[in-house]
Amino acid sequence: TDLSHIRNFSIVAHIDHGKSTLADRLIQMTDTVAERDMKEQMLDAMDIERERGITIKANTVRIDYTAVDGEQYVLNLIDTPGHVDFAYEVSRSMRAVEGSLLVVDSTQGVEAQTLANVYQAIDANHEIVPVLNKIDLPATDCDRVAEQIEDVIGIDASDAIRVSAKTGVGIRETLEAIIHRLPAPTGDRDAPLKAMLVDSWYDAYLGVVVLVRIMDGVLKKGDRVRMMQNGSVHHVDRIGVFRPAMTVVDQLGPGEIGFLTASIKQVRDTKVGDTITHEKRGTDKPLPGFKPSVPVVFCGLFPVDNAEFEDLRDAIEKLALNDASFSYEMETSAALGFGFRCGFLGLLHLEVIRDRIEREYDIDLITTAPSVIYHIYGRDGEVTELHNPADMPDPSTIDHIEEPRIKATILVPDDFLGDVLKLCQDRRGIQMDLTYAGSRAMVVYDLPLNEVVFDFYDRLKSVTKGYASFDYQLLGYRTDNLVKMQVLVNDEPVDALSTMVHRDRAEQRGRAMCEKLKDLIPRHMFKIPIQAAIGGKVIARETLAALRKDVTAKCYGGDVTRKKKLLEKQKAGKKKMRQFGKVEIPQQAFISALKMD
Ligand code: GDP
Numbered sequence: 001t002d003l004s005h006i007r008n009f010s011i012v013a014h015i016d017h018g019k020s021t022l023a024d025r026l027i028q029m030t031d032t033v034a035e036r037d038m039k040e041q042m043l044d045a046m047d048i049e050r051e052r053g054i055t056i057k058a059n060t061v062r063i064d065y066t067a068v069d070g071e072q073y074v075l076n077l078i079d080t081p082g083h084v085d086f087a088y089e090v091s092r093s094m095r096a097v098e099g100s101l102l103v104v105d106s107t108q109g110v111e112a113q114t115l116a117n118v119y120q121a122i123d124a125n126h127e128i129v130p131v132l133n134k135i136d137l138p139a140t141d142c143d144r145v146a147e148q149i150e151d152v153i154g155i156d157a158s159d160a161i162r163v164s165a166k167t168g169v170g171i172r173e174t175l176e177a178i179i180h181r182l183p184a185p186t187g188d189r190d191a192p193l194k195a196m197l198v199d200s201w202y203d204a205y206l207g208v209v210v211l212v213r214i215m216d217g218v219l220k221k222g223d224r225v226r227m228m229q230n231g232s233v234h235h236v237d238r239i240g241v242f243r244p245a246m247t248v249v250d251q252l253g254p255g256e257i258g259f260l261t262a263s264i265k266q267v268r269d270t271k272v273g274d275t276i277t278h279e280k281r282g283t284d285k286p287l288p289g290f291k292p293s294v295p296v297v298f299c300g301l302f303p304v305d306n307a308e309f310e311d312l313r314d315a316i317e318k319l320a321l322n323d324a325s326f327s328y329e330m331e332t333s334a335a336l337g338f339g340f341r342c343g344f345l346g347l348l349h350l351e352v353i354r355d356r357i358e359r360e361y362d363i364d365l366i367t368t369a370p371s372v373i374y375h376i377y378g379r380d381g382e383v384t385e386l387h388n389p390a391d392m393p394d395p396s397t398i399d400h401i402e403e404p405r406i407k408a409t410i411l412v413p414d415d416f417l418g419d420v421l422k423l424c425q426d427r428r429g430i431q432m433d434l435t436y437a438g439s440r441a442m443v444v445y446d447l448p449l450n451e452v453v454f455d456f457y458d459r460l461k462s463v464t465k466g467y468a469s470f471d472y473q474l475l476g477y478r479t480d481n482l483v484k485m486q487v488l489v490n491d492e493p494v495d496a497l498s499t500m501v502h503r504d505r506a507e508q509r510g511r512a513m514c515e516k517l518k519d520l521i522p523r524h525m526f527k528i529p530i531q532a533a534i535g536g537k538v539i540a541r542e543t544l545a546a547l548r549k550d551v552t553a554k555c556y557g558g559d560v561t562r563k564k565k566l567l568e569k570q571k572a573g574k575k576k577m578r579q580f581g582k583v584e585i586p587q588q589a590f591i592s593a594l595k596m597d
């Protein structure tokens, strides 16, 4: 295809504003997929994505479109991941295309996550076409939302397209806008091959599949190509495009988006943002902007049932095959036995992996408190990275500790502003900016990542009844007065409950945690002290009273099947308990105890 008849674009939208539905309509209107093969949400492949309404892997589809003027076009749509944890992946997808459709729900307006992705599109020099969706709904208010797009984002929304992805209104106009308002790609067929690695995933039949955007040169089946990051050379055994089913083609030229396979065994060997060139007569200038993806949030994953450790290893290895940004190493905990210390790009990433292990592999897990990476400056001048509070060195050897800070952007209706400010203030936030757009406020805070990783999203959602949206980026490291707080149950330290906290908040956190644990740990036949301590010093304490003997009395008598049922329930419940010395702690206690407020 000649370059002037190619258009590459992405769709930027906040979750639920209609990105997938619009993509479906574009695919349907251009007859890319036979009517009988059409199913809802063509681009959202994984179950978990469908359930949560989020896309994690970039998906792509090639659409043939005959324009109103009779010309034939090839449109490539890359559907980018929609979450903050995947900002780098999003930035690479954006570099692979020339334009974006900005889809905004015309009954709702602009949200924080939309902003983050729009800025990525602007950074990538995209032409941006605003699309106001859901105009079939009575609450639609296109003028207000168009004005908001101009106010908040600062792009012209006067010729925004008004669409109902549901009924199909405005889909033709959207396709025409793509070809008339978005630029064609540029590239040199005769230059050495430069292909950007946009994404990769493991396919059980094909091995690793690599999604590429050709910048210069031509990629053909049988070529020997080099990954410029690590110099590895591969024999390309298949190239093709997504329609959206994988369809083999002979070659991919400049401006085109497609896939290659080359008997690559591990996703880890294919780094997002890498440049692929030919082994011979290749380029020596990789594309700019490559960054290795590094985990920022760590936590321990332990099987509730120790016998499932090997199953857990198996599950983690399989998941890591398809996810190069997820790291793991074995960990042993005095309290929890064998497990893994895992690193994630962010909280959502952590949740997705944990859910998949529990659901797809059917393993009950204990997740320890998520931790960020602290920089520990020793008195001897050494700097170490602390991934796990349990590994904290003796405080007397430490000069100072630095923690990661983020810049958080929150969009919230006026009514809830006070609650949001209070939440950020409680989490040691420093206000950076506060502006208004219509009846909504945009608040920017400098916050410790540590205060955000556990339950900030949940709290934000609950104090704003779900009306706030949130996005963040890392700012850097800063020194603060940080200490490790331990929890002792019946005088035994429970390492899985150790956390790093700010010294000024330690008493408050310690008290809250002891109170929670008191409610979460069932009574035993003896009194159980629950304590929080820093170093050797106890800063908070609760006592769980002993069980009175006669409570068990009601188990006697009554009918036998009911008793049996109760016993079975008890047994099932027991499996979700862990023994600490003489005390049994339910799995739920680990998660609940760490929630703040
Ligand atoms: P995504 O998260 O941005 O991919 O959003 P989806 O495409 O999954 O859409 C979210 C919800 O909005 C779904 O229930 C859709 O059926 C609905 N939806 C999408 N577009 C429209 C529209 O134009 N009108 C109406 N009424 N509902 C829509």
Ligand code: MG
Binding pocket: 019, 020, 021, 044, 053, 054, 055
């Ligand atoms: Mg979707």
